[in-house]
Amino acid sequence: MKTIIHTAAIETKNLGIGYHLKKGRKKIVHEQLNLKLRNGEVTCLLGLNGAGKSTLLRTLCGFQPPLSGTIYLQGKPLDSYPQRKLSQMVGVVLTEKTNVGNLTVHELVSLGRYPYSGFFGQLKANDLSVIEQSIEAVGISHKTDCNVAELSDGERQKAMIAKALAQQCPIIILDEPTAFLDVTSRIEIMTLLHKLAREQDKAILLSTHDLDLAIQMGDCLWLQGKELPMAVGSPEDLILQHRFGVFFNKDDISFDESTGKISMTTPTVPIGIEGDFKVSYWVGNALIRNGFLPSPKSDNYLSVVCENAENLKIYRQGNLWKVSHTVAELIQNLF
Amino acid sequence: MRMKGEKKSAIFYTSLSSILLLLFIVSLVYGSVSIPLSTILDILSGKETGNNAWEQIVLQSRIPQAITAIMAGASLAVSGLLLQTLFRNPLAGPSILGISDGANLGVAAIMLYFGGSLSNITDYPISGYITVILAAFVGACIILGVIIYFSTKVKSNVILLIIGIMIGYLTSSLISILNYYASADRIHAYVMWGLGNFSGVSLGHIPYFVMFSSIGLLLSLLMIKPLNALLLGELYAANLGVKIKRTRICILFCTGLLTATTTAFCGPISFIGLAVPHVARLILGTSNHKMLLPVTIFAGAIIALLCNILMIIPGSNTILPLNAVTPLLGAPIIIYVIMNRKNIQYFN
Known part of the structure; x- marks a missing residue:
């Protein structure tokens, strides 16, 4: 070069x-x-x-x-x-x-x-x-x-x-x-x-x-x-x-240094998330939009396990609570 | 494709000059007195025809009138084109921006204040003409100066156009005041001048008229390069090396000269300056002044000759005023252009 x-x-x-x-x-x-x-x-x-x-x-x-x-x-x-x-x-x-x-x-x-x-x-x-x-x-x-x-x-x-x-x-x-x-x-x-x-x-x-x-x-x-x-x-x-x-x-409005995007001020309600990388990235996107702060999976609060795009499981206090098949359904289930 | 372009321009220039020649001949033949074509050809080639009246009509009236129409049409069309490019406004034209009103005011001041007819101003008819031309030129330049001043102050072309129209009203009001105090015969002479005609320039005055308008037309041809750059807007043009102030003054001077000369010799003629550039752009399909400017010159000459012919009502001695005819051709063209602006490429 x-x-x-x-x-x-x-x-x-x-x-x-x-x-x-x-x-x-x-x-x-x-x-x-x-x-x-x-x-x-x-x-x-x-x-x-x-x-x-x-x-x-x-x-x-x-x-x-x-x-x-x-x-x-x-x-x-x-x-x-x-x-x-x-x-x-x-x-x-x-x-x-x-x-x-x-x-x-x-x-x-x-x-x-x-x-x-x-x-x-x-x-x-x-x-x-x-x-x-x-x-x-x-x-x-x-x-x-x-x-x-x-x-x-x-x-x-x-x-x-x-x-x-x-x-x-x-x-x-x-x-x-x-x-x-x-x-x-x-x-x-x-x-x-x-x-x-x-x-x-x-x-x-x-x-x-x-x-x-x-x-x-x-x-x-x-x-x-x-x-x-x-x-x-x-x-x-x-x-x-x-x-x-x-x-x-x-x-x-604030600049999010981890994504390089301008977004609403960082939400504060923690929610656990883990699973497939791409699916959890986009589930995280939807969660932030709805006021949740994606965090490591924990029994202290709700957690989402993304097995694949059609299989999104919500856990409450460590127990399986609801299963959603789309991101939109997941958000509905959370409220 | 570029080779095609050269071929295209050859076709355009040949057909336009044939139409011009044809209309020139028609305007020699056709008139309130009918003279056979063969006699006209004899008169033109200097043969003895034995009919003095006919010779007088052709040589002293019809030829000067046709030449006047050609030069006036070309001048007004070019000044319209220059203003449309400079202000980047398709509705700009010598009459709308108040420039010809300025010329009117100058002429009104001379005719209404100093004398009822051109020859009354001085004993020498030539210098009388020159006084009127100067008055028209000064009047046009003053209004141009005001327009240039506002064009540096306001960015919006629509607002500038409205200012131009307002200035037009102001000059009209000054003319009204001059009219109010002038004697009836002077007013009559001024009103007759205001109706516009191509017949006011005698054979002896033709060289002056042709000279002044040719200078303006030649000047305009020298500005083809900056005119094209101005299509991009002033900032782009400045970035390309166009000296904006100098170019603007050159263009406005050229417009002033062309409008003032024509207005002084033929009276204020409406619509030719506004409509002809559109006709040229529509038939050409390009805004490149390398083609557009010469074609506008031709188209202006052709349309003015056409108006000159249409002024004569067939089979009668009546000749309509020029300004009764030009809107008949011009107004529909402008309405067409405005109605179809979404489909006309030069608006985009």
């Missing part, structure tokens, strides 16, 4: 983000950000609504100026890049509504060659082959000549990613690329981004609300919250260091 040298594609020094208001006042969203975005990795930016994710992404894309501090792109300050050079450095996929319904996928992706093509947008042989490779990399070659309006939401997102690829940027920034997609398309998009980061050594930064997928597929997570210092690290480290809770805990 080749040694991967992780160079920072984006590095921020004491970055402050926010907006200039009238009369010289500022609305500071976040301050003192010292972040590193590395090549070859997928970095996921997580945070509740209002945490400032979009502001951070817009600032890193160069759409709005920072309030303080500096952003370095491959070692050079972002504001030292002329616009054309910047567009060869950072490619974006946004949630903005587009009017490209009756362009073909090829025409849409060819817009990614804008920073390279001539005054009238003529495409040379090299441009055409980059466009073709970009479409192929996202796996929609069979749709090259289809109109964008004919694509599914997932394919449309892939076409936008292909546009960013055609820009041949080392950095790709995506604003909620999996929002509005069905569950398979989400996984497809995340897998695709992961593959592109690894195979083309891109630095990929995306914002998302999809905690599961970010933990599963993100090489690095940035957790952003109002008036909290940014938490940065691999998902596993952040979980094991108990860093998630502060960002996602709210009233009855």
Whole structure:
């Protein structure tokens, strides 16, 4: 395996983000950000609504100026890049509504060659082959000549990613690329981004609300919250260091470090559970939902023995009490 | 498929230019005075026909009118297309955003305040024209500036459109005030100008009109690349390297020039700017300006010539006002587009 040298594609020094208001006042969203975005990795930016994710992404894309501090792109300050050079450095996929319904996928992706093509947008042989490779990399070659309006939401997102690829940027920034997609398309998009980061050594930064997928597929997570210092690290480290809770805990909702899911506050009524691994996992899921805390089997409280999916036995004080044949029936029997 | 595209564009351009040529000939032949086709061909080729009146009609009236229609149609259609792409709103157009109202106000100020007809403004008819064009251009640019200002303040296109309509009302109210204080003959001249026509440009003035509108059309052709990027929205376009502010000003300047020139020479003409880009998109099936812009130019010229022909009621001397005819073609197109927006790809 080749040694991967992780160079920072984006590095921020004491970055402050926010907006200039009238009369010289500022609305500071976040301050003192010292972040590193590395090549070859997928970095996921997580945070509740209002945490400032979009502001951070817009600032890193160069759409709005920072309030303080500096952003370095491959070692050079972002504001030292002329616009054309910047567009060869950072490619974006946004949630903005587009009017490209009756362009073909090829025409849409060819817009990614804008920073390279001539005054009238003529495409040379090299441009055409980059466009073709970009479409192929996202796996929609069979749709090259289809109109964008004919694509599914997932394919449309892939076409936008292909546009960013055609820009041949080392950095790709995506604003909620999996929002509005069905569950398979989400996984497809995340897998695709992961593959592109690894195979083309891109630095990929995306914002998302999809905690599961970010933990599963993100090489690095940035957790952003109002008036909290940014938490940065691999998902596993952040979980094991108990860093998630502060960002996602709210009233009855909490981050469960054993499952990596956001759930209702941990229930307290203990119930014993043992048996087949898969069956007991899902029985446990149903029990938590109904206010029980799965625990080791004991005679002190009710216990469930899962022999198989059709054979769920409830024991009371060590004696067989009821037998259920589905999980739904089990829950009914418990009440 | 891309080879097919080239073939497709060849077919489009050939058929569009044939239709244009056909309509041009029809508009020379067809009129309230009937002149045989052979005589018209003789007049065109400079042969002696012995009928001075007919020569006068063809050379001094029908040819300038047809050329005016072609240039005006193309100009308005292109400015409609530019505005629709810039504001990413299919209902944007020179008349709806108040831009032609601005031109109206400029012309009203000149015509109602300074004189009843164009030639009264100065002793030199040419500079009179230029004064009116300048007035129309300044008026259009002021409204454009206001629209640009609001377009940086409000994100919603619907709200911007409503602001445009409101500005239109405001300029109309200013025009009403000017009307109130103007003398009857001046008002009459202004109202006649307001009905729109392609016949107001004499052969001597044609070069000026053609020159101004050609500059605007050429400018628009130079913006094909950024126009395509703008289809993605301003943020995407900026990320691709489009200088948004400069492009926006270029597009609005171009629109202002085209709308103002046409409005100054032909009066405010409704619906062509709004409807023609839709016709072009519907027959083409693409929003790629590389094809869409030239086809919009052709389609605008064709539809304006068609309106010019439809103005003449067969077998009578009556000629309908231009603005009575354009909505007959334009309004149904817009209603069709809006009713079918779910099935029309460029809305998605």
